[in-house]
Amino acid sequence: MKALICIGHVPDTTSKIKFTDSNTKFDTTDIKYVIGPYEELALTRLLDLKDAGIEMHITAVTVGPVDTEPTIRKALAMGADNAIRINAEPTDDLFTAKQIAEVYKNGDFDVIITGKESIDYNGSQMEGMIAEFLGLPSISGASKFEIEGDKAKLEQEIEGGNLVLETSFPFVVSAGKGFCPEPEPRIPNMRGIMMARKKPLQVTEPVAQDAVTEVTQFYLPEAKPACKIVNPDNVEELVRLLHEEAKVI
């Protein structure tokens, strides 16, 4: 099986978020970049399936300028076989999805996997857009991913439960929590890092697609007033505050 996995280059989840240039740009000072957590989950799942004996070739792809290369190299060090970087800023979702669709057309892939959402822009639209560009089926936020012969079995969360799905290849899926049942972090060892340097990383230029969205301004949430501390021996006071002051019970 040939899998194309989209890797996002995002601030580490523990990052404190700040902005510069009158809140128009993300402040990258002291920010550590990582593979998006959902993409890492998806890659781990593919590697687990490979370890379990399923024949698998994994191509990692990212849309980003040259400073995203350490992130895609990490995907190689974790175990992806080759990597492609499309040399452009991924600022508009339709633009980014179009680039991935183009990579698919030039390859011979059975499945495209993305993360459920990027933890920076929180777009959660890649899998649907890529699939629509290619006329492929899409499954959004899958919480299970099994391969059974020439079929895949997936689960998708819906209101009030989980939908169990079966599909033939090819298709596009975004990985949510549960995609990898027992995610053991694959921390690249020295050998993995050395090997990653020798694995192919191809850089290509983007194809045309007009951007239709633009972020103009960021805001941080408003600071909350200080927490009111209630004495543990007087819990009735908390009940009173929630009822009379906050009016939430």
Place this chain on the structure above:
Amino acid sequence: MAVLIYTQNYDGKFKKSTFELVTYGAAAAKELGTETVAVTTGKLDDTVLKELGKYGASKVISITNAELNDFSAQAYASAIEQVAKNVNADLIVFGNNPYGRAVAPRLSVKLNAGLAAGVVALPASTSPFTVKKRAYSGKAFADVIIKSDIKIVSLNQNSYKVKENPVDITTEEFSAEIPDGAYTVKPIEVIKSSGKLSVTDAEILVSGGRGLKGPENWGMLEEMAEILGAGTSCSRPVSDLDWRPHEEHVGQTGKVVAPNLYIAIGISGAIQHLAGVNGSKIMVVINTDPDAPFFEAADYGIIGDAFEVVPKLNEAFKKFKEEN
């Protein structure tokens, strides 16, 4: 021109989150000076459909194809595209929920319409069309301009208040053309969750963290949830340790929630957890450690041992409920 709102029904009924969408759509239509049209799938009772008029929809279109009883992102996107073209929609509103996340991006490509996912407010301006959305997983917000002729937004649950705004409503049926191959992904079955209130629907959440020491200690949280008519949720370590099911995990990599009241018990308040819950209207923290970061974010706090505080608090809540 019209604002088209995709109104999902659940077993033939609408939920509060659907009324939020219609209220939002009607308010946006007022800004844009256009009509408010709702679209739904399946055959619903007229009285159910007409409920949408209470929140400002002047027309509701039911797509009646039987195929759509099973969900397919391709089939739904195609059917809604046909309706959007018929009513000449210039703004399409989805909920930022599993269906919206699956369908809206496909529609975005079909209509070459810019999509802002996870919006939290009405458009700040209609020209250029500018709307505020959640970014950095709840740690920030961003203004997005959508430049295309047709715009799509998906609204975060609990971020726009339901308001009655009754108008006369007409109902219409529509039979869509379903493209070949739209059901390559076959639905096999639905595994229903335990029937409890889902974390995203609950108006009050009682949430537990590692401070509770083990799954056997959740009884008192479930009791509190029962008294308050609340849902239960948990922090990531708790779901990773399998003390609680994954669907209860709230936080940056779990569910993002915005209840009226969030009660955090034995949760320290790591930045990733807070990112998923800081849309809550009021937050209460109960923790033994006065330096727990949650005290910075919460509105009310009790510094104390959950095993002593929670049973007392349950008694107080019970007494309050009896009296009110």
